[in-house]
Each structure stands twice: as structure tokens, then as C-alpha cells.
Amino acid sequence: MTDTTQLRAGKSVRLEGVTKQALDIGRNRLILAGCLLTLGFAAIAGRVIELSALRDHNEPAIPTAAADAALQTGRADIVDRNGMLVATSLRTPSLYADPGEILDPTRAARKLTTVLTDLHATDVETKLRANRRFVWLQRNLTPHEQYRVNALGIPGLHFMDEWKRIYPQSALMAHVVGYTDTDDRGIAGVERAFDDVLRDGRAPLHLSVDLRIQHIVRQELAHQIARFEAIGGSGIVLDANTGETIAMVSLPDFDPNVAGDMSPDQRFNRATLGVYEMGSTFKIFNTAMALDAGTVTLRDGYDASEPIRIARFTIRDFHGENRWLSVPEIFKYSSNIGSVKMAMDVGTEGQKAFMARMGMLKPMSLELPERGYPLVPSPWRPINTMTISFGHGLSVSPMHLASGVATVVNGGIKRPTTLLKTTGRVIGEEVLKPATSEAMRKLMRLVVVDGTGRNADAVGYLVGGKTGTAEKAGGGRGYARKSLLSSFVAAFPVNDPKYIVLIMVDEPKGQKFSHGYATGGWVAAPAVKRIVERAAPLLGVAPVDMDAPEIRRDLLVDLPDAGGKRLASF
Amino acid sequence: MRRVTVLWFLIAACLGVALFLVKYEVQDREEKLAALHREILSNQEAVHVLEAEWSYLNRPSNLEAMVRRHLDLVPLDTTRLGQIERLPMRLPVLPGIDGMVPGVGEASLADASLPAFAPPPPLARPLTISAKVRQ
Numbered sequence: 273m274t275d276t277t278q279l280r281a282g283k284s285v286r287l288e289g290v291t292k293q294a295l296d297i298g299r300n301r302l303i304l305a306g307c308l309l310t311l312g313f314a315a316i317a318g319r320v321i322e323l324s325a326l327r328d329h330n331e332p333a334i335p336t337a338a339a340d341a342a343l344q345t346g347r348a349d350i351v352d353r354n355g356m357l358v359a360t361s362l363r364t365p366s367l368y369a370d371p372g373e374i375l376d377p378t379r380a381a382r383k384l385t386t387v388l389t390d391l392h393a394t395d396v397e398t399k400l401r402a403n404r405r406f407v408w409l410q411r412n413l414t415p416h417e418q419y420r421v422n423a424l425g426i427p428g429l430h431f432m433d434e435w436k437r438i439y440p441q442s443a444l445m446a447h448v449v450g451y452t453d454t455d456d457r458g459i460a461g462v463e464r465a466f467d468d469v470l471r472d473g474r475a476p477l478h479l480s481v482d483l484r485i486q487h488i489v490r491q492e493l494a495h496q497i498a499r500f501e502a503i504g505g506s507g508i509v510l511d512a513n514t515g516e517t518i519a520m521v522s523l524p525d526f527d528p529n530v531a532g533d534m535s536p537d538q539r540f541n542r543a544t545l546g547v548y549e550m551g552s553t554f555k556i557f558n559t560a561m562a563l564d565a566g567t568v569t570l571r572d573g574y575d576a577s578e579p580i581r582i583a584r585f586t587i588r589d590f591h592g593e594n595r596w597l598s599v600p601e602i603f604k605y606s607s608n609i610g611s612v613k614m615a616m617d618v619g620t621e622g623q624k625a626f627m628a629r630m631g632m633l634k635p636m637s638l639e640l641p642e643r644g645y646p647l648v649p650s651p652w653r654p655i656n657t658m659t660i661s662f663g664h665g666l667s668v669s670p671m672h673l674a675s676g677v678a679t680v681v682n683g684g685i686k687r688p689t690t691l692l693k694t695t696g697r698v699i700g701e702e703v704l705k706p707a708t709s710e711a712m713r714k715l716m717r718l719v720v721v722d723g724t725g726r727n728a729d730a731v732g733y734l735v736g737g738k739t740g741t742a743e744k745a746g747g748g749r750g751y752a753r754k755s756l757l758s759s760f761v762a763a764f765p766v767n768d769p770k771y772i773v774l775i776m777v778d779e780p781k782g783q784k785f786s787h788g789y790a791t792g793g794w795v796a797a798p799a800v801k802r803i804v805e806r807a808a809p810l811l812g813v814a815p816v817d818m819d820a821p822e823i824r825r826d827l828l829v830d831l832p833d834a835g836g837k838r839l840a841s842f
Numbered sequence: 843m844r845r846v847t848v849l850w851f852l853i854a855a856c857l858g859v860a861l862f863l864v865k866y867e868v869q870d871r872e873e874k875l876a877a878l879h880r881e882i883l884s885n886q887e888a889v890h891v892l893e894a895e896w897s898y899l900n901r902p903s904n905l906e907a908m909v910r911r912h913l914d915l916v917p918l919d920t921t922r923l924g925q926i927e928r929l930p931m932r933l934p935v936l937p938g939i940d941g942m943v944p945g946v947g948e949a950s951l952a953d954a955s956l957p958a959f960a961p962p963p964p965l966a967r968p969l970t971i972s973a974k975v976r977q
Contacts, residue, residue: 345890357897363887440898487902732920806917815920 346435347456348469349476350449352483353518353693358445359463359528361456362438364412365431367421371407373428374400380426384409387420400428411454412436437463439528441483444490447522447541447642448481448691451531459531460539462691465639478693480516485509488806489519492799493775497523500758500780500795506543507799508674509807510772512763514698515678515687517638518771518811520544520671542778545642547667550776551742552606552792553677553761554663558615559603559715560680561626564708567617570715570829573598576609582655587612587662600829603715604723606739608662615661616654623657629703630676630686632668637688644669663742670759674774677761681716681736681769684709717766717827727797728762730804732815734823736766737773737800739792744779755779760796764804767826770813775799 350359367388374380377400385393388410399407411434413421418431437452439445450461456471458464466477489507497505509519522542526534540546562568576597579588589607602610615623627633635643647667649656659665668676671689679686684704716736719725724739740759759776763769775796782788786795808815816823898904909915 356900357894360890360894360897362891362894438894440894441901444901444903484902487906491903730920732923805919809918809923814925815923 344474347437347452347471348473350462350470350479351476352445352479352481352486353516354482354484355478356483357440358449358479358481358483359437359439361435363433364414364436365418366411366434367409367413367418368430368432369400369407369409370405370428370430371400371402372405375427377401380428383424383426384421384429387424388413388417442529443525443527444483444486445481446525446528447543448479448486448517448520448640449528450640451528460642461640464641479691480511480518480693481520481691482518482810484810485807486519486521489773489775489803490521490523490525492802492806493521493523493777496775496777496780496795496799500777500783500786500790502777502780502795504537504542504779505775505777506546506670507776507803508543508670508772508774509803510674510678510689510774512678512682512769512772513687514694515675515689515700516694517689517691520691522546541640541642542670542776544636544638544640544669544671545644547644547647547669548757548776549664549667549742549745550670550673550759551663551740551757553673553738553740553759554660554666555603555606555611556677556680556712556716556738556761557627557630557632558611558661559599560704560708560712561623562599562614562618563711564626564684564704565618565622568599568614570599570711574602574610574613576602576607576613578609580609580612580658582658585655585659587658600715600718603738604718606662606724611661612658615657620652620654620657623660624652627660627666630679632666632672632676636669636671636675638671639691646672663740670774670776673759673761674772677763677774678769678772679703680712681709681763681766681772713763713766713769714827714829716763718829720762724791724793725760725762725797727793728760728800728804730764730801730808732818733804733808733813734765734767734816734818734827735762735800735804736764736769736827737762737797739797741791741793756790758790758792758795760792760800762800762804764808765813765816767823771807771811773800773803773807775803 345361345363347361349357349361352358371377377397380400381393381396384396385391391410396409399409409429410417413431421429435456437456439449439451441449446461448461450458450463450465452458452463458467458470462477462479463470470477489509493505493507496502505523507519507521508517510516511518520543522540522544524538526538563570573596575595576589577594579586581587587608589605589609597605597607597610599610599614601607602614618626624633631637633646633648635645646669649660649665656665675689683706684702685700686703687698687700713736716738717734718736719738720729720735725735725737728735728737737760740757740761742757742759744755744757757776757778758780759774761772761774763772777795777799780790780795782790
């Protein structure tokens with residue numbers, strides 16, 4: 273080939289120049305095209321290597337996604353503090369029919385009602401004759417029912433899987449966990465408060481509630497309600513140092529699995545939504561307020577011999593001692609007159625500021641939609657100061673009371689109450705002096721050792737508390753003397769409080785065995801005692817020798833003039 | 843030139859066959875993987891159902907009823923709880939009596955009418971276990 277080119281070149285110089293030029297152009301274009309193609313292929317090869325070898329160190333994206341696929345239940349579980357299931361979602365079959373495929377509606381309906389006994393043959397038959405392609409027959413069947421329906425072999429019946437919210441604990445956690453509607457949306461309780469979290473998350477929601485303690489509280493509360501023919505009640509156990517709710521019961525309650533069937537009374541959460549005038553249990557706050565303000569010391573006292581008359585009211589003691597009483601005696605005998613005088617010395621503004629500091633004037637900080645708004649007097653007159661000193665005229669929820677008592681006894685540190693399990697230290701806000709808290713612990717122990725709360729003295733667990741018996745505000749003006757609200761709030765062990773127990777019974781009636789009394793000391797205190805006795809071993813609180821000298825020293829109250837040992841039943 | 847072309851055709855054919863085989867192998871394995879994932883999911887669902895049932899059967903009220911029916915347990919009261927520090931002192935190890943309970947040997951040496959388990963003399967140091975061990 274080169275020979276002929278040279279031969280031709282030798283023959284004609286002019287031609288040679290033209291040919292050479294053409295060849296050069298051709299060669300250049302060829303090189304250019306080759307370069308472009310090479311670049312293109314190199315780019316593709318590079319991309320292939322990048323995709324297959326470099327990105328994520330593995331080839332396809334599909335298996336990675338599949339490997340992560342865990343069970344999606346549509347709604348996360350709720351578990352108690354020990355991991356026991358409180359609410360979960362299960363896939364359940366729902367039965368529907370395509371009436372077009374049904375051959376003999378009468379026969380099919382009759383056969384079906386032998387298996388699903390809730391259904392009526394005539395209703396089913398009308399549904400099966402409907403001129404549609406889809407009718408629901410029964411939602412959320414059990415696997416056994418599904419098997420039996422399949423065994424009937426009726427054509428035209430089909431199943432569709434649906435997620436159903438199941439509450440294995442039935443009524444036990446009713447007011448804590450709440451319930452959902454048919455579309456799995458939270459309607460009440462924690463289900464509502466954490467609706468977004470539950471709907472997104474796969475990780476279970478850990479509550480602070482301990483099912484075992486919850487059961488004990490519910491059982492003892494129900495027992496007292498039945499014994500005293502009461503209309504309801506609530507029971508609360510709080511961790512005094514973290515603000516965790518260990519148990520929260522409101523009776524009557526309901527089964528969240530069949531939430532549609534309940535009455536408004538069952539749905540009403542007495543522990544957090546109901547606000548009540550709590551009565552003498554408020555003297556814990558009144559005494560703490562006076563001690564903290566420094567207007568009295570444990571050695572001071574007031575003359576409680578004369579009833580106080582203001583406007584059209586007369587404030588008297590129910591079993592008055594009719595003499596000068598020291599502050600510990602005022603607390604022990606639950607003297608209204610003494611409490612009023614203590615509050616008046618602090619003053620209206622001081623009391624209002626103190627109640628605000630304790631969080632008694634605002635709804636609770638609690639993860640529930642059912643939170644009652646306290647009924648606060650407005651304007652706050654001196655008469656209100658007087659009545660609030662013994663727990664009337666300011667209505668709060670039982671949860672407010674329990675959380676306030678936790679603040680009083682735990683060294684004066686206010687922590688938000690929570691329904692979620694917390695770990696580690698909870699930062700709080702100091703609202704009382706530690707010395708006030710210590711004095712209050714002694715006074716609360718005094719009530720149980722030698723006062724109105726003797727029925728709550730669980731041996732070994734150093735219960736300290738305060739009884740309360742409030743007359744409920746009647747229909748019109750004034751108070752109904754016969755409808756009471758009996759409560760007992762306790763802290764144990766009182767020398768180093770770990771837990772707060774509150775039992776409140778709504779409208780107990782006096783019984784023969786209680787000599788006609790339906791007071792906090794008779795109704796609520798025994799329940800608190802049994803709750804403490806049963807729950808303390810589960811909560812890891814060891815009993816102590818109550819006669820040990822160091823414990824006696826810790827709880828000693830120096831009574832300036834310990835006179836008669838008569839008891840007030842209030 | 844002809845030989846080179848044949849060689850290239852051979853290589854292309856081999857690659858084609860290999861690609862075909864690999865493709866089907868991958869497809870097969872992906873199906874297996876998907877089946878495994880389905881199985882894992884159905885197992886997880888079964889576990890989930892069992893957990894719900896476990897919780898249901900472990901309701902405190904249910905447990906309490908069963909304990910009442912089948913066991914002789916009674917509520918724990920404070921008289922049944924104690925502290926390790928309050929246990930009586932440790933029994934002394936008597937020399938000379940091997941493998942025998944102290945007290946028994948002592949009694950057999952003495953009068954037979956005496957109770958077999960005579961109270962042993964206390965040791966100077968009480969038996970204590972530190973708080974850390976107890977937890």
C-alpha cells in the first residue's frame with residue numbers, strides 16, 4: 273500500500289499535495305471521533321464502577337432496603353415501666369361479602385349466623401341482597417372465627433386484614449392509656465397525647481406506670497368504694513423524687529377494647545380532669561406556707577377556742593379542743609380555726625404567691641389531654657384566704673395534690689409530673705426551704721402516729737400523711753353535708769420519702785362498722801395502709817425498725833404543750 | 843485477521859452465556875431473599891401476637907386469681923422481711939468432728955436426753971454481707 277502511494281507521489285507532485293491534504297483531514301477527523309468515543313466510553317465505565325463498587329460498598333440498593341424491613345404495625349406499642357404490653361396493634365381479619373357472587377343469600381345468612389352469633393340472619397340477608405359489590409359483615413374477627421367462616425365454604429365471602437388496637441390489660445390502665453377510634457387515631461389518654469409519636473414510631477413508648485402497683489391501687493380503691501357505697505374515687509402513686517407516676521387510677525373505669533360502650537361517668541378521669549375542694553389535706557400546704565414564710569415555728573401556736581365569724585360564715589373545728597393549740601397540734605387535730613389564723617398571718621398575697629409557686633393555679637404539666645383547670649377564686653379576698661387554708665374555695669385535681677405533697681416532702685423541689693419513664697436525675701425548681709420540708713415530714717408522721725391518720729400506719733414503712741374530708745359543694749349555694757370527699761395523702765418512708773400515695777373516695781356513706789363515719793381517716797387511710805404494705809416490697813422499700821433510736825430522733829416533734837390526747841376525727 | 847475475528851466472537855459468546863447464567867443466579871437468589879424476608883416478617887408477626895397474649899395472660903388480676911386457686915401464697919407482711927445484719931451469729935466450727943453438723947455431735951457426746959440441737963456458743967463476729975453483695 274505504501275509502495276503504490278510512493279509510486280504515485282513520484283509521478284505527480286501536485287496530485288500528491290491534494291491527496292496528502294485529503295488524507296490528513298481524514299486522519300484528523302478519525303482521531304477526533306475516536307477520542308470523543310473513547311471519552312464517552314470512559315465516562316460510562318467510570319460511572320459503572322462508581323455505582324457497582326464504590327457507592328455504599330455494595331451493589332444493589334434493593335436488598336439493603338429489604339433487610340431493614342421490620343414488622344410495621346401502623347401504631348407503636350405502649351409498655352409499662354417493666355416492659356409489659358399495655359397497648360399493641362394486631363392484624364385481624366375483617367369479613368366482607370361481594371353480594372354479586374352470593375348464590376343463595378338466605379342460606380348463606382343462616383349458615384353464617386351459626387358461626388358469628390352476634391349477627392342477625394335477617395340483617396345479613398338484606399346486606400347480601402344489596403345491589404353493591406362490597407358490604408362489611410363483621411370487623412375484626414378472631415382467628416378461630418375466621419377458620420370457622422372459611423369452613424362454611426360460602427362463595428362470595430372475603431377477608432381483609434386490618435390493624436386493630438388491643439389493650440391486653442383491659443380496664444386496668446383505662447384512664448392512663450386512653451383509647452383509639454376505628455381508624456387508629458388516639459382519642460383519649462396517652463394514645464391521644466402521643467398520637468404523632470405512636471403513629472410514626474416503631475419503638476415502644478415506655479410509661480412510668482408499674483402495672484403491679486396500678487393493680488394494687490385499683491383493687492384497694494375499688495374495695496373501699498364498695499365498702500362505703502361510694503360513687504367513685506381515684507388513687508395515685510407518685511415517685512417523690514422524679515415526678516414519675518407509678519400508678520394512676522380513676523374509678524369507675526372502662527375497658528378500652530370496647531371503648532364505645534362506656535358511660536360519661538366511666539370516661540371521666542377523676543384523677544386529673546376532676547377538680548375538687550380537697551379539704552384538710554390542703555393544710556399540708558397551709559402549714560408549709562406559714563413555716564416557709566417564717567410567720568410561725570413549730571413551737572408557736574394559736575388560740576383555737578373561739579369559732580371565727582366572717583360575713584355569713586362561721587368557721588369552727590369539728591372536734592374542737594377549745595384551747596390554745598401549737599402548730600403541730602393544729603396539724604394533728606386538723607384544726608380549722610388554727611389553720612385560718614396561720615393563713616391570715618401570711619396574708620392574702622403571700623398565700624396566692626405560694627399557691628402559684630406550688631403550681632396549684634395552673635393545669636398540671638402531665639402528658640394527658642384530660643387535665644382539669646383549677647377553680648381559682650377571683651378576686652382573691654381575705655375570706656378566700658381563710659377557706660383555702662383548710663382546703664375549700666380552691667379546687668384542684670387529685671394529681672395536683674399528690675404532686676404538691678411530693679414537692680413539700682422531697683426537700684421542697686418542684687418537678688413536673690410525668691407519665692413517661694425517666695432515667696437519671698430530674699432537675700427541679702426549689703420552691704420551699706429544705707428545713708420546711710423536714711418539719712412537714714415530722715408533722716405528717718405525727719398525724720399517723722397520734723392523730724387522724726392512725727389507720728394508715730403500715731408497720732415498718734414509716735407512713736406519714738394527712739387526712740381530708742371535704743363537703744362537696746351542693747347543687748345551689750352552700751355545701752352538702754352528706755356528700756363527702758374523703759381522702760388521705762401519704763408519703764413513705766417519711767424520713768426519706770420515696771413515694772407519695774393518694775387515695776380519694778367520692779361520696780362515701782357512713783357504715784355501721786365505721787360508727788357512721790365516712791371521713792378520710794376511716795375511708796381512705798386503711799386503703800393507703802394496705803397499698804403501702806403490698807407495694808413497698810415491689811418498689812424496693814425495705815421495712816425499718818420504727819423504734820430504732822435514729823429514726824425516733826429523725827421524726828421527733830417537740831410539742832410545746834402536749835395536753836389532752838383527744839382525737840379529732842377530721 | 844480471520845483468527846482474531848473468531849477469537850472475538852468466541853469471547854463475546856462466552857461473556858453472553860456467563861452474563862445469562864449470572865443474571866438467572868441473581869434472580870434466583872433475590873427470590874430466595876424475598877422469601878426469607880417474608881418468613882421473617884410473618885415470624886415477627888407471630889411473635890408479636892404471642893407477646894400480646896403473654897401480656898394478656900400475665901394481667902396482675904389473672905395472676906392473682908391463679909395464685910389464689912393453685913398456690914398457698916399469702917401477702918408478704920413486714921414480719922416476714924428482715925435484714926441480713928439481723929441474722930443470728932454464725933455457728934462455730936468445732937474441731938475433731940468432721941462432716942457432722944455441730945451441735946449434733948456435741949449432743950451425742952453428752953446426755954441423750956438433751957435436745958439434739960443445742961444452741962451453739964456465739965461467735966465474736968456477726969455474719970454480715972455488704973450492701974453491694976445483697977443487690
